[in-house]
Amino acid sequence: xxxxxxxxxxxxxxxxxxxxxxxxxxxxxxxxxxxxxxxxxxxxxxxxxxxxxxxxxxxxxxxxxxxxxxxxxxxxxxxxxxxxxxxxxxxxxxxxxxxxxxxxxxxxxxxxxxxxxxxxxxxxxxxxxxxxxxxxxxxxxxxxxxxxxxxxxxxxxxxxxxxxxxxxxxxxxxxxxxxxxxxxxxxxxxxxxxxxxxxxxxxxxxxxxxxxxxxxxxxxxxxxxxxxxxxxxxxxxxxxxxxxxxxxxxxxxxxxxxxxxxxxxxxxxxxxxxxxxxxxxxxxxxxxxxxxxxxxxxxxxxxxxxxxxxxxxxxxxxxxxxxxxxxxxxxxxxxxxxxxxxxxxxxxxxxxxxxxxxxxxxxxxxxxxxxxxxxxxxxxxxxxxxxxxxxxxxxxxxxxxxxxxxxxxxxxxxxxxxxxxxxxxxxxxxxxxxxxxxxxxxxxxxxxxxxxxxxxxxxxxxxxxxxxxxxxxxxxxxxxxxxxxxxxxxxxxxxxxxxxxxxxxxxxxxxxxxxxxxxxxxxxxxxxxxxxxxxxxxxxxxxxxxxxxxxxxxxxxxxxxxxxxxxxxxxxxxxxxxxxxxxxxxxxxxxxxxxxxxxxxxxxxxxxxxxxxxxxxxxxxxxxxxxxxxxxxxxxxxxxxxxxxxxxxxxxxxxxxxxxxxxxxxxxxxxxxxxxxxxxxxxxxxxxxxxxxxxxxxxxxxxxxxxxxxxxxxxxxxxxxxxx
Numbered sequence: 001x002x003x004x005x006x007x008x009x010x011x012x013x014x015x016x017x018x019x020x021x022x023x024x025x026x027x028x029x030x031x032x033x034x035x036x037x038x039x040x041x042x043x044x045x046x047x048x049x050x051x052x053x054x055x056x057x058x059x060x061x062x063x064x065x066x067x068x069x070x071x072x073x074x075x076x077x078x079x080x081x082x083x084x085x086x087x088x089x090x091x092x093x094x095x096x097x098x099x100x101x102x103x104x105x106x107x108x109x110x111x112x113x114x115x116x117x118x119x120x121x122x123x124x125x126x127x128x129x130x131x132x133x134x135x136x137x138x139x140x141x142x143x144x145x146x147x148x149x150x151x152x153x154x155x156x157x158x159x160x161x162x163x164x165x166x167x168x169x170x171x172x173x174x175x176x177x178x179x180x181x182x183x184x185x186x187x188x189x190x191x192x193x194x195x196x197x198x199x200x201x202x203x204x205x206x207x208x209x210x211x212x213x214x215x216x217x218x219x220x221x222x223x224x225x226x227x228x229x230x231x232x233x234x235x236x237x238x239x240x241x242x243x244x245x246x247x248x249x250x251x252x253x254x255x256x257x258x259x260x261x262x263x264x265x266x267x268x269x270x271x272x273x274x275x276x277x278x279x280x281x282x283x284x285x286x287x288x289x290x291x292x293x294x295x296x297x298x299x300x301x302x303x304x305x306x307x308x309x310x311x312x313x314x315x316x317x318x319x320x321x322x323x324x325x326x327x328x329x330x331x332x333x334x335x336x337x338x339x340x341x342x343x344x345x346x347x348x349x350x351x352x353x354x355x356x357x358x359x360x361x362x363x364x365x366x367x368x369x370x371x372x373x374x375x376x377x378x379x380x381x382x383x384x385x386x387x388x389x390x391x392x393x394x395x396x397x398x399x400x401x402x403x404x405x406x407x408x409x410x411x412x413x414x415x416x417x418x419x420x421x422x423x424x425x426x427x428x429x430x431x432x433x434x435x436x437x438x439x440x441x442x443x444x445x446x447x448x449x450x451x452x453x454x455x456x457x458x459x460x461x462x463x464x465x466x467x468x469x470x471x472x473x474x475x476x477x478x479x480x481x482x483x484x485x486x487x488x489x490x491x492x493x494x495x496x497x498x499x500x501x502x503x504x505x506x507x508x509x510x511x512x513x514x515x516x517x518x519x520x521x522x523x524x525x526x527x528x529x530x531x532x533x534x535x536x537x538x539x540x541x542x543x544x545x546x547x548x549x550x551x552x553x554x555x556x557x558x559x560x561x562x563x564x565x566x567x568x569x570x571x572x573x574x575x576x577x578x579x580x581x582x583x584x585x586x587x588x589x590x591x592x593x594x595x596x597x598x599x600x601x602x603x604x605x606x607x608x609x610x611x612x613x614x615x616x617x618x619x620x621x622x623x624x625x626x627x628x629x630x631x632x633x634x635x636x637x638x639x640x641x642x643x644x645x646x647x648x649x650x651x652x653x654x655x656x657x658x659x660x661x662x663x664x665x666x667x668x669x670x671x672x673x674x675x676x677x678x679x680x681x682x683x684x685x686x687x688x689x690x691x692x693x694x695x696x697x698x699x700x701x702x703x704x705x706x707x708x709x710x711x712x713x714x715x716x717x718x719x720x721x722x723x724x
Contacts, residue, residue, distance in 0.1 A: 017066070223245045257282065262279070267289045276292050386406065462530055497536055529545040569588065
């Protein structure tokens, strides 16, 4: 039995660090899979508890030279993280102040003669640069030592090598009595890289804004009734069964069911749906949503980590911690990049020295190669976009359960839709109760009563409509026997009479002839109604017809998907005529009707075998096999827990426009990732040769390297402004 743990990892400086930790953890006996997210500084590990423990994982990370603790969702602000941030800012200011004289000295070299000559004194420059090199730059040496000790190389190795070359060469020149030094190279490189890392950290913190917003939605207190008295308690003290009071304008603190009151509730913060939802006794309410214009009393049913908001936060965090398949290429490149760069720098030094014959030129060119070539941007390219993309999705009521679902959705070219509750509202009502001559029932009222009593224990939406209609007429009878026959109907015994309710196929399998009512069945089905045959005592006795209304957005969504080049298919357990009538209303030509749950999954497999990338959209228990089989399963909000658990994408709102918005977001995110990867690779492909041929001064190379990572993160943040 595998377990899952999330570790907070500290000390990582670039993609080479995260790749090293991930590789070592994956090699541990008992580790099923380990993913390390550089942007979030977290490691998610699936492991077999009987072979390895969390303490073993933490110890292994420590041995690599990095910090690791168990990640706790409810932990207060990370004090160690805040201290690290404060220290980083202090080091930047310290380094920048000491670097200013070097900038002035460079200005003096280009003709600004009014600047003091002391700035050009090599001993003064040595005194200024040494604290920068060994205090502000201490982190690079520490990181380089840890990496080399573990037989790996990272950004710190490149920076430490490059700046040390410039510093110690210049120190040797000074000790020899010379004046042609390059202390400014070391000082400016370290300062610019610290500046870049500071900007990068500020930008990265914005990628998790969606999580912060979701956490901030939660109410802090709740008004509950205890011992007949209303008391305000912290939300953490609300327990299941508490009766909670919510006044107009207040946030609903936890999930529950309304017991008294009428109001409308703004659920846009969870579902993305802007129109408030009416609430009355018996309706569900969710924590963090806003009560608008009436007072409500509800019974708490889910608190703490069980609320919908908590589950959304957990899903988004898990998705942000996963890797999309597109990241594999970046990981492979990052893993071998630093050793290759060190080799190129050595080759640059040797070739330049042999061709030019000047040690200084050879050293500066090699230093520029070392400094400009860092895999940071490459390592940040994918996770930052995934974080922003999944966060934007959550803000719009679209939950991606992992980076792989976000990537796959943009490739989808066939979408299969369930009918009831997906294309239609799933709130059908009884439209016709028809007696059949020669049957065993005397009146339409009796037929509805027996049928509704038989359907009492069925979970099908159509059964709910029949039960509701039966209850309006009289009190229902408890069936003495009940059997749900998947995809066909039900068998039950009510008031000592055996009932069989369902499809033509069910009647045929039971040996009951329903040919006499075929014309009536066809007429009802051509009207878009679902007609169920009712046999009492083995004789066809009547027809009960139920109609469902199509969701307002369904037709527009289907048209938009088709315009995007996506094939749309309706797949349903309902009969052919009814299915085609509904499909015609929304513009779907391809209809698969009278399909059993396992056949829905088989239909998905068939499309996949043709080389199609398939998405399945559904909301019911009977859709779960197909949702799991599809390349991407999309569950519509308000559906069954099984459907929501099985799907890779969940639409918290009930309308189908979420499908289009999810695809648009997926396409925008993957496009953003490709942009990031292109520029991260192009930057190195162009930068390294320029540096090797002496066309980039080392300090310019340092600036380019520092801001390449920032540009990647800023590009990812553009996703926040994408319209979906």
